[in-house]
Amino acid sequence: MKEIQKQIDDLREKLRECDYHYHVLDRPLISDVEYDRLLHELVALEEQYPQLITPDSPTQRIGGEAVEGFGKVTHQIPMLSLSNAFSEADLYEFDARVQQIAGDHVQYVCELKIDGLATSLLYEGGVFIRGATRGDGVTGEDITQNLRTIRVLPLRLREVQDIMVRGESYLPRAEFARINAERAQKGEPLFANPRNAAAGSLRQLNTAVTAQRKLAFFAYALVQPEGIATTQTQALAQMEQWGFPVNPHYRKCASISEIIEYIRFAESVRKTLPYDIDGVVIKVDSFALQTKLGMTAKSPRFAISYKFTAEQVESRVRGIELSVGRTGAVTPTAVIEPVFLAGTTVSRATLHNEDFIQEKDVRIGDLVVVQKAGDIIPEIIRVVKVERTGTEAPYSMPTVCPVCQMPLVRAEGKVALRCVNPKCPAKQLEALIHFASRGAMNIDGLGEMIIESLVKAGLVQDVADFYALSKEQLLQVDRIGEKSAMNLVQAIDASRRQPFERLLFGLGIRLVGEKAAQTLARHFLTLDRLMKASGEELEGISDIGPKMAESILTYFRDEQKRALLDRLQDYGLRFDTDLVASRALIGDGPFAGKTVVVTGTLAEFSRQQAQAMIEERGGKIANTVSRKTSYVVAGESAGSKLAKAEELIRANPELPLKILNERDFIALLDLQQEVISDRE
Ligand code: IVH
Secondary structure, three states, X not given: XXXXXXXXXXXXXXXXXXXXXXXXOOOOOOOHHHHHHHHHHHHHHHHHOHHHOOOOOHHHHOOOOEOOOOOEEEOOOOOXXXXXXXOHHHHHHHHHHHHHHHOOOOOEEEEEEEOOEEEEEEEEOOEEEEEEEOOOOOEEEEOHHHHHOOOOOOOEOOOOOOEEEEEEEEOOHHHHHHHHHHHHHHOOOOOOOXXXXXXXXXXXXXXXXXXXXXXXXXXXXXXXOOOOOOEHHHHHHHHHHHOOOOOOOOEEEOOXXXXXXXXXXXXXXXXXXXXXXXXXXXXXXXXXXXXXXXXXXXXXXXXXXEEOOOOEEEEEEEEEEEEEOOOOEEEEEEEEEEEEEOOEEEEEEEOOOHHHHHHHOOOEOOEEEEEEEOOOEEEEEEEOHHHOOOOOEOOOOOOEOOOOOXXXXXXXXXXXXXXXXXXXXXXXXXXXXXXXOOOOOOOOOOOHHXXXXXXXXOOOOOHHHHHHOOHHHHHOOOOOOHHHHHHHHHHHHHHOOOOHHHHHHHOOOOOOOHHHHHHHHHHHOEHHHHHHOOHHHHHOOOOOOHHHHHHHHHHHHOHHHHHHHHHHHHOOOOOEOOHHHHHHHOOOOOOOOOEEEEEOEOOOOOHHHHHHHHHHOOOEEOOOOOOOOOEEEEOXXXXXXXXHHHHHHHHOOOOOOEEEOHHXXXXXXXXXXHHHHHHO
């Protein structure tokens, strides 16, 4: 056994050394084939002697463990964010403040701002113990199992140390492209950028999926222990020594002009880097001075981040295409000559609507300046009018729907042209795609392309038709084989159990987004009650405005919609909120385990509603006030129950009993909403 243990130890040591040379030093020691051979040897030994497996073994990166959800981690040292500089003037101001407190010349260090996710890592005795996301800065999520799959992240340090390191988890651009290509093929929604893809991958419940998405990591802060390094540059060198990848492009700068030079450098290499950066982080090098500078409420005073201005390129408009969305809105898109912009090749840019085209005076043939809005969606900023030759063709929007040829309508005061034909195939298709999408019913494998094929084959017209599909029918459709037909039938079947709020969102009621659907489901609890709600009642709910209320009423008045809902109900979809589940979600919220008495007249809710909301949030309703009562919710003209509560409090100030007026009550409900949305 000793012999085996030694063999295993040697293999692990060798693999770790190879990892370090490959990922940190960028100087591979052995070939990939040789590496795989060693790894397999180790896997085989560990399979034979599972009692010898340790969490820091290089074999533990393979993933496969399904986690139920993510636990919470409280950051003993908060994970702060940085304040932003948008101009050189902001940088000079930052420097002036620092100099004032330093009273001396200051040494800075500039680093690339990696566009990924802030990650905190804990090591004990040199072994990776726990890793967490930033969350709200104080509480993050425990993503240890997912982080273990990151090849470049050391599971065991090259020295025995108890440390906490922070850095950025990110997805290299090439990986992002590969993952999206794969998703496109499967008809799954694409990730908008590497950052989103990294976030999605780190929050995967199936760690085998995370392992396939080759995430990476750069360490940028040594949080604990103090005293190992006295400057940021020393800390970076030390972390690299321990085995962390540290971004090599950091540079010491002694003045703002040197910092500006570094920013120019960063801008110039930005496109050539294999990962996304969105700016430069400037830090005071000396830890002693960092401590002296201290913090503001939100961010440290010793560092600032300089965000790049969005990249712009020129291209030529070849034509304008129209698409009809789920709500019938017709959106024009410019087809442009392909150009490389902020990490991707762009060949289309949104024109938003008719007014936008008029305002910018975009004509076919124009040379235009393109930029990515929010770093994601390509958009036309302006036309380079001096380049016009007179051959450019002005564009006007059509008067009929490009898909169904029915007249388009532009409502007064609105910018969108809309196809109002309920049978417009484009709208129907978009509604189907929306229903199956991730935020709604999340039906695995039912992507855009498959849905299009199902419609073409005449198998599906509305969302209820999904639930009547048989495996045999699916097999008739192009691109669907035996296995995917089976999976699809299963996925559709499983979606019947999706919570009411997802179904409500999936119905595609105009203006009702994910959040509003959640609010409605939790307020009314059942479809029946929601359908009976008056406009007034709807508007009485916070976050539901008059327009949304009107749209909801219109939806439920529609005979065809009601018929569709009946069919969905017959197929066994869920039309009520699962109280037990939501109660479990809110186990430690302000009403959990509380006994509450509601008395008097509330302005915003009927008494039944208030009671239902309390119960839904885990509280217990009582009718009489006693020493066991936690809250008395007192509306207008509350009588004897309120008096009893006041008397009890006066006589027994130690009792936890509290009186809530309507405003306090709503504040508590809102607090509850936050607790819920945080967890999801
Ligand atoms: S230092 C006290 N250095 O940018 C904050 N942050 O608001 C310490 N980031 O989300 C942050 N690259 O995750 C630092 N080289 C770098 C960074 C970096 C990316 C991210 C960080 C945070 C944001 C700063």
